[in-house]
Amino acid sequence: MRICxxxxxxxxxxxxxVFHMKRNRIKKDYDLDLQIVAVADSEGAVISxxxxxxxxxxxxxxxxxxxSDYPDYGFSGVTGVDLLDTIDYDCLVEVTPTxxxxxxxxxxxxxxxxxxxxxxxxxxxxxxxxxFTELRDTAQINKVMFKYEASVGGAMPIINFAHETLSGCExxxxxxxxxxxxxxxxxxxxxxxxxxxxxxxxxKEMGIAETDPTQDVEGEDAACKVxxxxxxxxxxxxxxxxxxxxxxxQITPESIQLAKKEGYLIKLIGEVSQDSLEVSPRLVSExxxxxxxxxxxxxxxxxxxxxxxTVVGKGAGSIETASAILSDLxxxxxxxxxx
Amino acid sequence: MRICxxxxxxxxxxxxxVFHMKRNRIKKDYDLDLQIVAVADSEGAVISxxxxxxxxxxxxxxxxxxxSDYPDYGFSGVTGVDLLDTIDYDCLVEVTPTxxxxxxxxxxxxxxxxxxxxxxxxxxxxxxxxxFTELRDTAQINKVMFKYEASVGGAMPIINFAHETLSGCExxxxxxxxxxxxxxxxxxxxxxxxxxxxxxxxxKEMGIAETDPTQDVEGEDAACKVxxxxxxxxxxxxxxxxxxxxxxxQITPESIQLAKKEGYLIKLIGEVSQDSLEVSPRLVSExxxxxxxxxxxxxxxxxxxxxxxTVVGKGAGSIETASAILSDLxxxxxxxxxx
Numbered sequence: 214m215r216i217c218x219x220x221x222x223x224x225x226x227x228x229x230x231v232f233h234m235k236r237n238r239i240k241k242d243y244d245l246d247l248q249i250v251a252v253a254d255s256e257g258a259v260i261s262x263x264x265x266x267x268x269x270x271x272x273x274x275x276x277x278x279x280x281s282d283y284p285d286y287g288f289s290g291v292t293g294v295d296l297l298d299t300i301d302y303d304c305l306v307e308v309t310p311t312x313x314x315x316x317x318x319x320x321x322x323x324x325x326x327x328x329x330x331x332x333x334x335x336x337x338x339x340x341x342x343x344x345f346t347e348l349r350d351t352a353q354i355n356k357v358m359f360k361y362e363a364s365v366g367g368a369m370p371i372i373n374f375a376h377e378t379l380s381g382c383e384x385x386x387x388x389x390x391x392x393x394x395x396x397x398x399x400x401x402x403x404x405x406x407x408x409x410x411x412x413x414x415x416x417k418e419m420g421i422a423e424t425d426p427t428q429d430v431e432g433e434d435a436a437c438k439v440x441x442x443x444x445x446x447x448x449x450x451x452x453x454x455x456x457x458x459x460x461x462x463q464i465t466p467e468s469i470q471l472a473k474k475e476g477y478l479i480k481l482i483g484e485v486s487q488d489s490l491e492v493s494p495r496l497v498s499e500x501x502x503x504x505x506x507x508x509x510x511x512x513x514x515x516x517x518x519x520x521x522x523t524v525v526g527k528g529a530g531s532i533e534t535a536s537a538i539l540s541d542l543x544x545x546x547x548x549x550x551x552x
Numbered sequence: 553m554r555i556c557x558x559x560x561x562x563x564x565x566x567x568x569x570v571f572h573m574k575r576n577r578i579k580k581d582y583d584l585d586l587q588i589v590a591v592a593d594s595e596g597a598v599i600s601x602x603x604x605x606x607x608x609x610x611x612x613x614x615x616x617x618x619x620s621d622y623p624d625y626g627f628s629g630v631t632g633v634d635l636l637d638t639i640d641y642d643c644l645v646e647v648t649p650t651x652x653x654x655x656x657x658x659x660x661x662x663x664x665x666x667x668x669x670x671x672x673x674x675x676x677x678x679x680x681x682x683x684f685t686e687l688r689d690t691a692q693i694n695k696v697m698f699k700y701e702a703s704v705g706g707a708m709p710i711i712n713f714a715h716e717t718l719s720g721c722e723x724x725x726x727x728x729x730x731x732x733x734x735x736x737x738x739x740x741x742x743x744x745x746x747x748x749x750x751x752x753x754x755x756k757e758m759g760i761a762e763t764d765p766t767q768d769v770e771g772e773d774a775a776c777k778v779x780x781x782x783x784x785x786x787x788x789x790x791x792x793x794x795x796x797x798x799x800x801x802q803i804t805p806e807s808i809q810l811a812k813k814e815g816y817l818i819k820l821i822g823e824v825s826q827d828s829l830e831v832s833p834r835l836v837s838e839x840x841x842x843x844x845x846x847x848x849x850x851x852x853x854x855x856x857x858x859x860x861x862t863v864v865g866k867g868a869g870s871i872e873t874a875s876a877i878l879s880d881l882x883x884x885x886x887x888x889x890x891x
Contacts, residue, residue: 231720231857234857235720235857238722239720243719368857368858368859368861369861370713370717370718370861373716373717374709374713374717377712377716377717377883378709378712378713378716378717378879379709379875379879380582380879380882380883381570381574381578381875381876381877381878381879381881381882382875382878382879383577400839499838499843500739500843500844500845500846501844501845502841502844502848502850502864504838504839504843505839505840505841506839506840507839509841511841516875518570518573518574518707518871518872518874518875518878519707519709519865519866519872519875519876520707520865520866520869520872521864521865521866522707522708522709522863522864522865523862523863523864523865524861524862524863524864525841525860525861525862525863525864526858526859526860526861526862527858527859527860530859532857533857533858533859535857536718536720536721536855536857536858537720537858538720539720539721539857540717540718540719540720540721542720543719543720544716544719
């Protein structure tokens with residue numbers, strides 16, 4: 214499988230690292246040869262039909278900050294769109310940064326790939342939260358595969374889990390902690406009795422919260438995931454603006470202690486049901502699966518037959534998110550063999 | 553898909569109920585027509601090539617206790633083995649009671665089915681804990697499918713979850729609460745400060761513990777599941793006798809309170825790794841996914857790429873377990889279409 218990677222930040226580098234670690238094993242276990250034929254970052258690209266060495270690619274990026282400095286095969290100034298026009302490949306791995314204003318340039322990359330009869334795997338929430346139906350329909354019309362497990366919950370599997378593992382069940386609603394940064398902050402506030410601002414600063418120092426933490430703490434990141442889950446698992450047709458969003462910045466240590474006294478914790482919960490699309494702080498009871506601490510993500514799927522089924526996993530991380538992308542690539546390979 | 557069900561207790565009846573509820577939907581969503589052509593319980597059988605009505609079957613069983621009283625098509629005294637010799641079918645649903653001495657008669661039912669080129673779905677732990685390799689190899693030789701999601705954790709998906717959803721990851725170890733009855737007893741003891749015997753009696757009154765609770769409280773049920781997970785997910789080749797097993801009957805309220813003071817809970821944990829196969833009471837911390845209460849099951853898969861991934865779900869229940877069987881049947885149908 215010839216792979217084109219667009220975006221070479223944390224997730225893109227995780228994909229290269231995973232390919233480096235597991236290429237031989239994947240070949241053996243799944244008869245699948247994963248070959249990177251092109252990679253673009255914001256400065257340029259590297260193209261080689263004979264395959265790009267993931268270890269050398271990672272070294273180049275680390276040393277100069279640009280993939281176009283890859284020996285012999287680098288092209289400075291070449292963009293992702295240029296790549297898709299010129300090279301031959303089987304699957305796009307779209308891992309540019311999430312843009313929740315217009316979803317670009319990821320949206321154009323994905324549509325172009327699908328419209329030329331090729332498969333897409335992505336971790337990019339932006340275009341999925343803004344125009345999921347367009348992407349799904351374009352994939353269907355072109356009879357290509359479109360996989361996006363990594364877009365929600367990083368290494369917490371939920372989309373393929375609902376589609377495949379729980380295929381006998383209808384999903385009635387989804388209820389989850391879909392953002393790791395806010396779970397970390399709320400867990401620490403509960404444990405230490407510290408204030409919101411103090412805990413946020415601590416999280417920034419530890420690299421858990423970003424310098425501008427708005428997308429996380431105001432619930433925007435979780436709201437994107439709510440939209441993706443609603444459309445992909447529950448067959449709804451909704452967009453970002455349909456979600457009621459409330460973040461955690463107004464939560465006080467006093468309210469957390471009060472809840473604790475009664476056996477409850479305060480968590481930022483995303484809810485997806487036919488009646489409600491919402492991200493807001495809610496009470497969860499201490500013995501429930503939602504009592505998880507740290508940066509963990511958790512989601513409960515309410516089903517018609519199996520009652521509640523819950524998954525817990527790391528919501529972020531370079532290698533962890535790349536593992537979801539790898540599982541999607543294996544799934545595409547299995548389907549291609551069956552056609 | 554013509555289905556033969558052997559065993560018509562709680563799980564078998566759950567399967568009939570699920571077919572009754574969802575047959576039309578499954579036909580529409582997966583182009584799969586689930587037709588029951590034969591059912592055996594311990595007293596006899598019902599056989600009809602035109603299909604058995606699940607609602608009438610359930611009513612018959614409820615009224616007389618025997619499926620052979622099904623109007624016109626019942627045969628008193630006919631056994632499961634007789635059935636497999638006479639009827640034409642595509643898939644066996646083997647749901648007779650678990651026998652952890654020799655795995656019979658389930659083992660013979662499954663082997664006979666596989667050796668005549670047919671698929672098997674089961675919830676039956678006995679033959680899998682005693683001779684998993686024989687069953688898996690027989691399925692492979694005959695190129696038939698062998699699915700057993702329901703044998704571990706009822707509606708907590710774990711086997712297909714590891715094989716499909718986490719296909720990009722290698723599973724390094726599994727750590728889980730694999731028995732609902734003991735989790736209920738330990739959770740109640742922690743909450744109420746009650747003694748083991750008092751809590752066990754309460755669980756019996758509520759129908760959560762069986763009249764003879766030995767298999768559950770002494771860890772034997774969890775040990776069977778440890779064997780199945782070791783062989784199926786971690787490619788080991790082990791049997792029931794390889795597991796170190798210790799139950800919960802010696803746990804005192806004092807030890808639970810002591811643990812609680814330090815932020816821990818006592819849970820009956822099953823562990824599967826290359827170095828250790830064990831079922832024993834262990835300490836888990838309060839904020840971890842293992843702090844779940846009631847009859848819930850939980851399992852954490854330690855992976856090479858995605859770190860820890862955890863699933864939580866109902867460990868038992870007629871409909872819940874049947875939902876896992878249904879997902880396995882859908883998976884078989886998808887594979888048959890792809891061949």
